[in-house]
Amino acid sequence: MKTTFPGGIHPPYNKELTASKAIVEMPLPKRVRLLLQQHIGAPCKPLVKKGDVVTVGQKIADSDAFVSAPIIASVGGEVAAVDAEGIEIVTDPEHSRFTGQAPKYDTPEDIRQIIREAGIVGMGGAAFPTHVKLSPPEGKEVHTLIINGAECEPYLSTDHRVMVEQGEELIEGIKILLRACGAQKAIIGIEKNKPDAIENLSRLCRDEENIRVEAVPVVYPQGGERQLIKSLTGREVPVGGLPLDLGIVVQNVATAVAVHQAVNLGRPLIDRVVTVSGRGVAEPANVRVRLGTPIRDLIEFCGGMRDDAVKVVNGGPMMGKAVASLDDPVTKGTSGILVLTEAEVRIYEERTCIRCARCVDACPMRLMPNYLALYSRKSMYNDAEQIHLFNCIECGCCSFVCPARIPIVHYIQKAKHEINSKRRKK
Ligand code: SF4
Numbered sequence: 001m002k003t004t005f006p007g008g009i010h011p012p013y014n015k016e017l018t019a020s021k022a023i024v025e026m027p028l029p030k031r032v033r034l035l036l037q038q039h040i041g042a043p044c045k046p047l048v049k050k051g052d053v054v055t056v057g058q059k060i061a062d063s064d065a066f067v068s069a070p071i072i073a074s075v076g077g078e079v080a081a082v083d084a085e086g087i088e089i090v091t092d093p094e095h096s097r098f099t100g101q102a103p104k105y106d107t108p109e110d111i112r113q114i115i116r117e118a119g120i121v122g123m124g125g126a127a128f129p130t131h132v133k134l135s136p137p138e139g140k141e142v143h144t145l146i147i148n149g150a151e152c153e154p155y156l157s158t159d160h161r162v163m164v165e166q167g168e169e170l171i172e173g174i175k176i177l178l179r180a181c182g183a184q185k186a187i188i189g190i191e192k193n194k195p196d197a198i199e200n201l202s203r204l205c206r207d208e209e210n211i212r213v214e215a216v217p218v219v220y221p222q223g224g225e226r227q228l229i230k231s232l233t234g235r236e237v238p239v240g241g242l243p244l245d246l247g248i249v250v251q252n253v254a255t256a257v258a259v260h261q262a263v264n265l266g267r268p269l270i271d272r273v274v275t276v277s278g279r280g281v282a283e284p285a286n287v288r289v290r291l292g293t294p295i296r297d298l299i300e301f302c303g304g305m306r307d308d309a310v311k312v313v314n315g316g317p318m319m320g321k322a323v324a325s326l327d328d329p330v331t332k333g334t335s336g337i338l339v340l341t342e343a344e345v346r347i348y349e350e351r352t353c354i355r356c357a358r359c360v361d362a363c364p365m366r367l368m369p370n371y372l373a374l375y376s377r378k379s380m381y382n383d384a385e386q387i388h389l390f391n392c393i394e395c396g397c398c399s400f401v402c403p404a405r406i407p408i409v410h411y412i413q414k415a416k417h418e419i420n421s422k423r424r425k426k
């Protein structure tokens, strides 16, 4: 058993609904809506207006900020609307098949620029612009690239299927990422519940001296950057620091495949694989879908909702967010769309904290979730910050184990949001 991190939980994984299902491609949607902010960082500004005709792969929005990533037309067609939040395109199927050319490159900076122009961000859910992560600041050197194939969120199996079905492309992507960030070696970390992915990538890496596969224990949140680093290297990212402080860069498996496609094939980020699952959808599946596709169309493609469906979640059940409208689009960070039944959704009445400390034991960041919840709920933000509110990775382990059913992570998120908006106003 490898070294692992403190805390963690074992929720019901429910991966059997889709884990063995090969990726299927969804037909082109009639229209797409591409949000101007699909990433961490500055939102983009539109480069097109209503009535313009765009081709698939064309950059349609961008920003001057370093921490940002452009928006690429995922289909060809006519721009039907441009508003403060996004750009809508009516699909022209004749002009939606991408036929690009591999760009030329020489230096790591060239590679980072291609990755940026392709609109690539972290596809594991966090959506941090990839070119930024690959640019160590002056004086910092990267020695290790970690490829995150843990996929610890229940239900999700997109990374799993990508590792089984697109292993060659993944290895090519890793080679490019190694060049781009200057690391000497790469480690692919995969949870042990994906033996076929471990087997496939181990076989493909057999002759690669500087890329190896490591199986890691199945424990949520193994796929958290800090947790995976601890499991694979035994080292801890300092409080308030970044993996770069340890000379490590972490990238998700789907991101590495997107990097291969952009740099070796000239294909920008126009689609992604999404796990559509939960007992509230008729035919759970792993679907390759164009970015901007309405969630409603994606669910329809999977046979539609069952009568007992009560909630739709964008992402996994631990860290995902409830979908407000089925017209919301798939974004670069959408790893899953879950349609859940009442039996799968925990709806409980909150009770009083009994000071059992189970949340403290479960916290992978060694925080005191009980006090974070208390201070956050009472708007005692200074006290909450004193006990490291902002170190919380919002994994939800605390809420999951709490016998009093206190939605701890919800209080924490609310406090962070309020503090951040107060700071922005100042
Ligand atoms: S949500 Fe935050 S406080 Fe709760 S267990 Fe995860 S890191 Fe700890």
Ligand code: SF4
Residues within 6 Å of the ligand: 352, 353, 354, 355, 356, 357, 358, 359, 360, 369, 370, 373, 401, 402, 403, 404, 405, 406, 408
């Ligand atoms: S797990 Fe819940 S009841 Fe127990 S100490 Fe934490 S907040 Fe209180």
